Amino acid sequence: MKEQTKILHSIPVDELTGAISTPIYQTSTFVQEAPGLHRGYDYSRTNNPTRATLEQLIATLEGGSSGFAFASGLAAIDAVVKLLNAGDEILAVDDIYGGAFRLFTHIYQKFGIRVNYTDTTNTEQVAKAITPKTKLIWIETPTNPTLKISDIRAIAAIAKTHNILLCVDNTFASPAAQKPLELGADIVVHSATKYLAGHSDVIAGLVVTKNDDLGAQIKFIQNASGAILGPFDSWLTIRGIETLSLRIVQHSNNAQAVAEFLQTQGLVRNVYYPGLRSHPNHAVAKQQQKYFGGIVSFDLQADQKATATQLVKATRYFQLAESLGGVKSLVCLPSEMTHKSIPAAIRHQSGVTDSLVRLSVGLEDPEDLIQDLERALRIAAGRSIPVRS
Structure with a gap:
């Protein structure tokens, strides 16, 4: 199946009404048949049908096991960093988005998570920069704004040798141009505000995990921290993705x-x-x-x-x-x-x-x-x- 066909037919027709456009479930809560007995939805922070459609869509396009939608790209990045513990280190691309630098340096550094920056276009330098405390390698490729390209497959091999997670910010390329999970990455993040939504009318972030274990951890963080994407913004992002490859x-x-x-x-x-x-x-x-x-x-x-x-x-x-x-x-x-x-x-x-x-x-x-x-x-x-x- 070609990419554009895959995008369009990964968005399901509404089972209840047959609507070809994903319905916007603008609701905070769902009526239960008995305490704890419901139809898969109890509260929209935990899950929402419109958001669930977007999350499944991005997981399909990136070839991952699970997708998660957040209120912004930075909220998506924040969720990934919350996989770490105090004392852990991140090895990050030196030409990094300013918002990510601010989050890493001014928020997480005071909680004991150190960030080391290196030129990730040089795989030998990446290998040398790893320490026993490195738990996450963070790359953007292409980078923002000098468009450096890191070899995802080569860095993934280095990460696996040291049992380190590799997260790729795929915002600039999008899954229409690049699929980091297929190249060996463990996690992909997007500022869906950019190419995925594509029309400068929404703020959104997405995370895709390669396996179910990481997915369960991100799901817990998403629900516990609460920075979820609302149903209308989820719908806008779905609508944008429909024309992504074109x-x-x-x-x-x-x-x-x-x-x-x-x-x-x-x-x-x-x-x-x-x-x-x-x-x-x-x-x-x-x-x-x-x-x-x-x-x-x-x-x-x-x-x-x-x-x-x-x-x-x-x-x-x-x-x-x-x-x-x-x-x-x-x-x-x-x-x-x-x-x-x-x-x-x-x-x-x-x-x-x-x-x-x-x-x-x-x-x-x-x-x-x-x-x-x-x-x-x-x-x-x-x-x-x-x-x-």
């Missing part, structure tokens, strides 16, 4: 065109996109991803924050905003927005310069997007920009 193809095609254009611009120093042959991890990305995704990042010559700020304010179709993965194109300056909570020295070490610009390439016509960027680059430079030979 959108990912177009996002990727548009992003490839934008990345290739940016490579020709004199004001641009580096272009980060795994679909480019010049990308240092292109071969790994080509091996484990079906598509290269819709995110393109680039930084400017001389690392001029003022010039980058002018650029992101000058675009028309690329709207200046946080987040990514929606049908409309977005632009942001990570050093002042999504990654501002990360100390400058750490940002710079991982490649997030002060002039790095992140594009979420949407579904507009790529010619319009390229013209928009060309105009903004000229405004930012204050002059005509030479085209590279």
Whole structure:
């Protein structure tokens, strides 16, 4: 069964009414036939039919045993970290999402969970960074925002040798482009706010586990902590997933065109996109991803924050905003927005310069997007920009 067919037919027709659209069970509680005797649902924090449909859907798409829907991507990350105990250590990708860094460093560190950051594109470095206390390896691939690619299969082999869990943040790729569990990961997380929901109209997070034991642990944490996704937001996410594979193809095609254009611009120093042959991890990305995704990042010559700020304010179709993965194109300056909570020295070490610009390439016509960027680059430079030979 092809991916798009699998997506559409993993969403069941409602057994009660035959509704082809998943019903929104907007209820907090369910009537019981006798104390403790019910139809599988007693309270919507514990379980809800609409949320259950989404959870089964994402588990099917990722090839996992169980799926769980949370109120945000960070709530999903938080649930995974709660698998650990005080004294445990996380080995995390150095180019990490700012919200995850904030959660790891400012929340869990004070509870005795230490986080060590390393360049996970270097598997030898990953192996060397493991300590006897390492219980979880945390990678994003592609990373946010420099689009580094880690070899999931190779890191999974290292993790299994040391009996360590591997969690992959699959937000940037989505299961339409990459399936980490099939490559050996134990857990997958998503900010479903991004490509899965896909329309910039919901905040949601998802966790998928490879086996039932991990699933039971995450289920207990979800119910005990209570950061569940509501039924309407679950329905919005289901609706978004219905067109996921179609959108990912177009996002990727548009992003490839934008990345290739940016490579020709004199004001641009580096272009980060795994679909480019010049990308240092292109071969790994080509091996484990079906598509290269819709995110393109680039930084400017001389690392001029003022010039980058002018650029992101000058675009028309690329709207200046946080987040990514929606049908409309977005632009942001990570050093002042999504990654501002990360100390400058750490940002710079991982490649997030002060002039790095992140594009979420949407579904507009790529010619319009390229013209928009060309105009903004000229405004930012204050002059005509030479085209590279």
